[in-house]
Amino acid sequence: MLIYILLYFTFYFTLGASMLYLSQFFETIHISGGQSGMIFAIGSFLAMAFQPILGYINDKTKKSKEILIIITGIIFITLLLMNHINSFIGILILYSFYVIAVFCEMPLMDTVSLSTEYAFGKIRLWGSIGFAVGALVSGKFIELFGTSSFLYLGAIASIVTGIVIIKIPVKINNLHENDGKVDLKKLLTNKRYIIFVIVSMLFLGTNNGHNSYFAVYFKEIGGSMALLGTIVFLMTLSEVPFIGISPKLINKKGVEFVVTLAVLCMTVRWGVYFLFSKPSVIAGTFLFQGASVGLFFAGANLYIRNIVEKNTLGTAITIFMAAGSLGGMFVQYISGVIIEQYGAVYIYGFFSILVFTALVLMFLEKKLKN
Structure with missing residues (x-):
């Protein structure tokens, strides 16, 4: 059960350390409120579109572990590159990949966790704790090291998440395939x-x-x-x-x-x-x-x-x-x-x-x- 707790803690730590501070970061690189709204809206639309596609790919291939690793790698790359690209189009592309990866990883993680014999609620609680800790640590990072430092913190946390995923024994539960x-x-x-x-x-x-x-x-x-x-x-x-x-x-x-x-x-x-x-x-x-x-x-x-x-x-x-x-x-x-x-x-x-x-x-x- 510990490995699944670590998965939720580290993944949601990454979100708490990065997602909440992006709008303030966009302001510092002179992206307007209207442009930020467009970035967030397009990202949400793409995440909504890709969720069922990824779910279908996962069901067909039964490669949950490999897909999770790829998605986590995308989160790492986008956070790392965001610190070096200041244009509206560049940020739009990077944020879109980031949010697609984040919102596709969430249900896939839940699918993997629900396939175990452990109580899902007890595992999911550590996601909330990880998000809270990530937000707290990231706020301190920004005060100490500057506005964009949270991106590096999130990238490092995503590496840890990837390592945890490698250690997880994934089993796909097919109990509901014959529900009609x-x-x-x-x-x-x-x-x-x-x-x-x-x-x-x-x-x-x-x-x-x-x-x-x-x-x-x-x-x-x-x-x-x-x-x-x-x-x-x-x-x-x-x-x-x-x-x-x-x-x-x-x-x-x-x-x-x-x-x-x-x-x-x-x-x-x-x-x-x-x-x-x-x-x-x-x-x-x-x-x-x-x-x-x-x-x-x-x-x-x-x-x-x-x-x-x-x-x-x-x-x-x-x-x-x-x-x-x-x-x-x-x-x-x-x-x-x-x-x-x-x-x-x-x-x-x-x-x-x-x-x-x-x-x-x-x-x-x-x-x-x-």
């Missing part, structure tokens, strides 16, 4: 599921937008990069206890209640970011990330399992994840334009409106159920 033909038409006419896909676009879209622009926002309201790293560390670490208590909460109140509570917490969170934009206030709201993101990811797959047919579950979850990427593409582009025209604070007003809409949809879904 996927009835895509029936899935896409399931009103409760379609509503939840839209909720995913709004919820995960704003979360992706936040991950892309939080560094710019925090700097704009007077926060330091070292403090940013500490806050992100606390925010990400706060997901762990909420993921831990989610099974009891789901058993007591139901998975629909837990998901709705997560959306409500996210609505309040973005409202606070917009209305009370001070570093001390933002630092004090770190638990809202655990309550929103932690509970949402703990309940989303279970919620989908409850509202779709068993033989469409895999397809349903893939569409759900792709919807989040599509929402991220839209939110990241619009947010870049908002930053360029009005400032980073206003993107959280935009986020608040989107997630409040998701909250309304969750109550509408409850009426459909009743």
Whole structure:
């Protein structure tokens, strides 16, 4: 089990050390807010497009380990080269390869981990911890060694991830191959599921937008990069206890209640970011990330399992994840334009409106159920 824990810790350490600081890095190399929005949006679109393609290649070849190594190598190369290319087109190409690799590696890692006899939740927790530690260490690196130093830290961490992957005994679980033909038409006419896909676009879209622009926002309201790293560390670490208590909460109140509570917490969170934009206030709201993101990811797959047919579950979850990427593409582009025209604070007003809409949809879904 230790080798899988190391896989999640090192991979998500790489993300925490790199992804959160890219928007601030783009500013230092004179890429405008509109251009940043275009970079993030195109990257999200390509990631959404490549996820099912890579899943198909993996299923056909059964070469999960080799694919993971190649993807991790792409992450290493893009982070290393990004420090030496300052043009908009160059950064667009490198970021696109980076985000495709990152968002394709996530589900493939989950597939490998789920093929073992170990409890997936206990392994996945170390991903949140790794992300938190990576963000904290990267913030300190930037303070000590300069704006672009986080790219080298992320590249080094990706090398460690590759070494861990080499040591993993990969076994592909084929238990679900005979679940029956996927009835895509029936899935896409399931009103409760379609509503939840839209909720995913709004919820995960704003979360992706936040991950892309939080560094710019925090700097704009007077926060330091070292403090940013500490806050992100606390925010990400706060997901762990909420993921831990989610099974009891789901058993007591139901998975629909837990998901709705997560959306409500996210609505309040973005409202606070917009209305009370001070570093001390933002630092004090770190638990809202655990309550929103932690509970949402703990309940989303279970919620989908409850509202779709068993033989469409895999397809349903893939569409759900792709919807989040599509929402991220839209939110990241619009947010870049908002930053360029009005400032980073206003993107959280935009986020608040989107997630409040998701909250309304969750109550509408409850009426459909009743």
